[in-house]
Amino acid sequence: MSENGHTTNGAVKLTRKDFQTDQEVRWCPGCGDYSILAQVQKVMPELGIPKEKIVFISGIGCSSRFPYYMNTYGFHTIHGRAPAFATGVKVANPDLQVWVITGDGDALSIGGNHFMHALRRNVDLKIILFNNRIYGLTKGQYSPTSELGKRNKSAPMGTIDYPINPLSLAFAAEATFVGRSMDVDPKHLATMIERLAAHKGSGFLEVYQNCNIFNDGTFKNFNEREVKEDRMIQLEHGKPLIFGKNKNKGIRLNGVTPEIVTVGENGVTVDDLLVHNENAREPNLPYILGRMQFPEYPVPVGVFRAIERPTYEQMLVGQISTAVETKGAGSLEKLINSGETWVIN
Amino acid sequence: MSENGHTTNGAVKLTRKDFQTDQEVRWCPGCGDYSILAQVQKVMPELGIPKEKIVFISGIGCSSRFPYYMNTYGFHTIHGRAPAFATGVKVANPDLQVWVITGDGDALSIGGNHFMHALRRNVDLKIILFNNRIYGLTKGQYSPTSELGKRNKSAPMGTIDYPINPLSLAFAAEATFVGRSMDVDPKHLATMIERLAAHKGSGFLEVYQNCNIFNDGTFKNFNEREVKEDRMIQLEHGKPLIFGKNKNKGIRLNGVTPEIVTVGENGVTVDDLLVHNENAREPNLPYILGRMQFPEYPVPVGVFRAIERPTYEQMLVGQISTAVETKGAGSLEKLINSGETWVIN
């Protein structure tokens, strides 16, 4: 029960039910958010962390309703700022496991800066971004991940904003853990949530999530059952990049450009394929993989990057210890009496 | 006079002096900002654009005082938000040449999000970031580009924030032009400013700038005259990556990792070296180059990326034309009379 490096209070093992609240779940029927909630609630008991040590923090958006449905501590904050609140919580009490639930608008539009800075500080936060490429809650405006040219409520003639790639941004922000999964693959999703939970440091998981009301089917071109194997690729550490129904397609590097090859054709062997490495200190490879998009490439899911380095709160606590060691625990008496003093009789 | 694709009004050629104002320049003596101002004022007349068509927009910081010293239109806005103001100006009047002057705190701390979104929209803005790795104006706190462990006013025990790489962020933001130069190399700087001016689309130039008061010499490890040739590398499109006093060092790719080699040693020839390509659609190579840092690598300067794609304001104006073509120029009479109407007598 403490496989993930977290302490347990030795209490009875919790179940999925323990993590459900009495609040009615209010997403539209059919929304991909349900699947993500289900997987998080499934994974939680496996982590062996008592409920009271877990905090879910969100911004605003359909996705950000999430904390109300988790029977842990929760904070539904304001639009785009969840990483800031979460940083405060984690820094105040590093014992807590702190999750951030956000959407593509929340994390990348109004909240892009906090997202980036929380990641770069390597605060130990577990950030899940529900990417539905649309603003759900406000009823259908485009988001920073919406495709160029997409028509929607606020762009009736089509969006003229080039979309942003959330993974590229995460790498730019030096995130120590970066993964991707999707609502329609619960098993994979559960594994990714577990990996995220186990990571110590700023972790970011992008989840492709279908908004069946305002953006139905944006991902289905590549993630529907029939085409998925040919149009997506699962990253596995130390394994070559192979995909396809027949497991005979692969990714090879040509200079710094990935290209699709068929194993067995034109003399290509498995040894020619790129081998995935989550752990490289420099995120050059994960960056390149993160930019592979349908239809040019199969869409990668899995863990792109997972490295360890001291977290922000560790270093902060470390400085406090050092200060106490070198200067002694703070004395109020000394503090207020410091500097030049004089006595008037 | 219109070499850079801009129109001229056929007026007499302007001189550097025409771009100076009567306001006393108020940076600390010795500040690197002077050099940047001098180069911009030098380049301006070469562009052949009438003064009244040029706008300089800045946020807040020492660097952001810049517009006061340029005899063009200018707007010294608020901290971190210059790209937003600039977007409004450019979209309102695409005829203007719009420059954004910003600092490492202004653009990357409080303003990180606007910086990113302006870049990704490919608004035709010329953004120059004065990176002195410190907050100058507020007297010496660390900035997002300050080195880990650096001691300063707000981190007396050393900074515990991992720094951000401005170029990585620019690539994540899909910037179509990305360059780097430095205050201490006026000639190179002038060339880069010219390139930036000539670019159509969101352009970003990072300038290493010495703050001799609060962060003196942060760059001197690699950009002082004596060491520069061995510790920096000039990127040139189509040319192999060669550096060193003896022009015999080069950069080769090992997988996706750059490595330093010596031409002539171990059988390495110039043909083994990486050849720079500013124009690749995917910024994989520039991204990798942008992450090369001293002391592991020589620090690259020059143009990392320069590609063209439709700008935001072009597309917006395009939609307006289309709308006028398809629906006819707007008629107020029709507009207010639209929908179900009825008459009461």
Add this chain to the structure above:
Amino acid sequence: MSATTLEETVTKLPIEELEAVTIRFAGDSGDGMQVTGGQFTATSAVIGNDISTLPDFPAEIRAPAGSLPGVSGYQLNFSSRDIHTPGDEPNVLVAMNPAALKVNIKDLEPGGILVLNTDEFNDGNLKKAGYTANPIDDGSLSGYRVFKLPITSLTLKALENSSMPFKQRERCKNFYALGLMYWLYDRPMEPTLKWIDDKFGAKPEVAEANVMALKAGYNYADTMELFTSHYHVGKAQIKPGKYRNITGNEATAIGFITASQLAGRPLFYGSYPITPASDILHELSKHKNFGVKTFQAEDEIAAIGAAIGASFAGHIGLTGTSGPGVALKSEAIGLAVMTELPLIIIDVQRGGPSTGLPTKTEQADLLQAMFGRNSESPVGIVAPATPGDCFKMAVEAVRLATKYMAPVFFLSDGYLGNGSEPWEIPSLDSLPEMKINFRTEVEGFFPYMRDEKTLARPWAIPGTPGLEHRIGGIEKKHITGNVNYEPDNHDFMVRLRAEKIQRMQQDIPPLEVFGAPEGKVLVLGWGSTYGAITTAVEQMRERGHAVSSAHLRYLNPFPSNLGDVLKRFETVIIPELNLGQLCMLIRAQFLIDAVSFSQVKGKPFKVSALVNKIKEYL
């Protein structure tokens, strides 16, 4: 079931004449109640009733079908006389499912008509609505005239020959309900038939199904002698003219487009979506052929930043949001104050604080608009009184902002934004002239020189040769506009900025009093409370009380005659959907013991509540 023809029936049943009726349609968000209400409204307007409406959307998340939070409602009041509110208590409630009943029944007038879709009162839905017993049977509805109809089955029955899938057929039940109500209130079906044709022309089977459902409902009511009588509400005495129905948000969008056309400068709208302001963005983005530039920014700060930038460059800079977004824009508004650029900030107010009640209405951002920035940072403030008035006040906002070179707030609210009313389409000639004079003359130019009358500084836009200059947020030297830290200059400029806003009074019409110019009580209002206040005061005056009302559309500065108006009454009552914000300003400025009447429930005042309050002071 007798086989009487339509004509016979109509003559057979008594028609009662009514002055006014308030009807509320309620159902699940998926039930199409907004369309139903909208159609009833449009038809009533066309036949000459005066109307007033109140849509009530569910809170921000789409709740599961059948749940309480998923209930959507639409109330309308139609009348043969002048009306200003959607009515306090509905006379009729159409409840399409148990949740709709649960949420709305407490508002229905005692003895009111209650139409229930019995098909939906099954165990599952009852449970979702939190009923332990079925209200249809348990006697709890005995105080109303209940009509229990299996509307869903009846609709499906009527459409049994349609080739549409089951789900879609079922969805026509709102037209069935509409048909019932058309019969009950003696409305013609033609306007709706035409609307269906326009809307679904491309999908004839959908059009046909809706038509069939509508007619079936109408005929069923008629044939079955379901209701003991039906009602007629005659034409109102409405000012002659051409009308359309318009929501406040539409009127706002159209108003700003109109203003930009009058000014001859393109409109730039920088915005970030937020309820209940988003529809303004949606509407404006449809009108690119007017040269309107909409910019969906990354956040509210960028939205206003770009709008200020556009204004600097000579566009009509407009930014719009709701309360939380205004909070974010505060710092930038200060910059617009300092740089003295015209800028209009739309605030479609909603319930707060914080995220609050995002889909509900409130008037509690007045003090934020006045004071919500660092330091002395005065702005103009206007506030429309009705949905249609949004058009006029949008034009006014632009007129004041451009004439005085200053930011102006446009304080709308959720009730105005989503609510609609018949709007008399103005003739273009009646609109104010709006001369924009960009400075072009080089001789004698200084960026902070002043127009003597308005104190406006020149609007000198980039691109103008010879007027190159720099502006910014640091204090400016009077006239030259150079950065300046001198103590006396700062004091002077602080007072000058305040004085400039005050001078807008010159361009603001005097406050009009409804009723006698003096008396016992003056009810002073602003914003969306106009309808309720006017109705309440009308009622009181009819009963002979010395009550008048006045409605502020200009809140900063106040109209110059406000002090005079106030002092002619013994008591001034100020009803507000906040804790007394205007009241505080009035007390401070005029030192009168104005009485605040507050209600902060996310919804408009009831006329009866106002009447009761007024009575206390008679």
Add this chain to the structure above:
Amino acid sequence: MSATTLEETVTKLPIEELEAVTIRFAGDSGDGMQVTGGQFTATSAVIGNDISTLPDFPAEIRAPAGSLPGVSGYQLNFSSRDIHTPGDEPNVLVAMNPAALKVNIKDLEPGGILVLNTDEFNDGNLKKAGYTANPIDDGSLSGYRVFKLPITSLTLKALENSSMPFKQRERCKNFYALGLMYWLYDRPMEPTLKWIDDKFGAKPEVAEANVMALKAGYNYADTMELFTSHYHVGKAQIKPGKYRNITGNEATAIGFITASQLAGRPLFYGSYPITPASDILHELSKHKNFGVKTFQAEDEIAAIGAAIGASFAGHIGLTGTSGPGVALKSEAIGLAVMTELPLIIIDVQRGGPSTGLPTKTEQADLLQAMFGRNSESPVGIVAPATPGDCFKMAVEAVRLATKYMAPVFFLSDGYLGNGSEPWEIPSLDSLPEMKINFRTEVEGFFPYMRDEKTLARPWAIPGTPGLEHRIGGIEKKHITGNVNYEPDNHDFMVRLRAEKIQRMQQDIPPLEVFGAPEGKVLVLGWGSTYGAITTAVEQMRERGHAVSSAHLRYLNPFPSNLGDVLKRFETVIIPELNLGQLCMLIRAQFLIDAVSFSQVKGKPFKVSALVNKIKEYL
């Protein structure tokens, strides 16, 4: 040059007794004027004078040496009686260069002492300062007692044996000037000698050079019989106790550390640098051994967000900034109001609007603190009156915020923050108890249940077993805290939040009146105007006028006796460094015709201006 010894000289020259002296040191930013002023202050304090200081930094950018914007000044008032202000007009001005003369001469009292460093009055510097003629020779200074001294050369001369480089030797000239003044005002050199030793101990040659310069200046004044007399200012009657000199920002930082220790909870400070608040961040970041966690955020929004998060997790959540930063924090403050978490927001006010006058002082954010958020969003507000008072009010802010579970503003300003005064070090026992009761009991817990007296909800922090709950910005159901959109609940909660803040009155001391409890004029102040107001009223009372004063340290809610206090005076004058913000609140609440006396110059009131204003109402 006679060869008298030091002892002889001292006895030879007359010593005049003075009650109080105001002296201003002015020079280039690089000239070390802040150190000079600081040393003079410390020494004067040690010998028992009462003192008050006013540093005046150049505006935000380091201007070139010798330029007008580069001038830095330090004024201090030392006295043998109680004083509260740094003095209206300096009696002595030390001007180290032409720019310093130009900027400051207009403040020097007629006939005042003017010490000039003639070495710097060369053509280059005169031009930089905008002089066309050399003021030393052109007669323009004839109204003063001018002492022309080549201070730079004299310093270099004194240090000719020092091995330090020229630049560094030259830099000692401020100590030379200090020595001159020490002699003139009969101060001992020991405190400064000790300070030099502490500060430069590690660099003996620097220490020695400074010591030599100081002594040289002293001896020069003495030996040369430069001044016709020298002066003595006796000990003041100061309350016995242990004192230190402290700036407002230091006192603020130390005050919050103290509060956190009293509360037994770590302090979390989320901040983004901004003038004049940054020093609080700098100071707090030095005290990690108190468990203080400082977080330099990416912007003000993240800073407050993290502080609220920390408060949710059980820390004392504190965030600090100046006016423009407060504007950015507005939205998040609303969330703290809604989630009812303790949070303290420091606003070190500066000149505005917008970027304004970043290094100057102002009191114009009161209404922003009160109303600068969407909707009804009440918070507590306290405001220290003097630099030392920042300590006490910091403790008060934490006490109120934690006891009432609500955000509290701490309104300081640039004058308080940078200014210093002798501060009587309190005994720790005298500080209030601060019991923090985290909820731990599971039985009967609801997140929005209430303490009957304070209306506070329980503080139940993550990590507490069994109390898992969710909070957020959407309206809450009374008691359960669940998301709730019911109209009546909203109205109830809006009023409850207002009432909770109002109840803080229970824990606020009554307002004290200085002078008689009734009379002709009451001067009502708040914040940093305390010193000027108290001095003015003291002067008036001494002259027999029926004038009293009262100073509000609690601005929301007001002390409960405020109404009583006000009504005992014929006229209430409210002097403020804004356009009448407190005055507006007082007028609205108490309906009295309070008179606003405004000054918005980026600097404190002069006593004389207040006296003149008061006279108008006698």
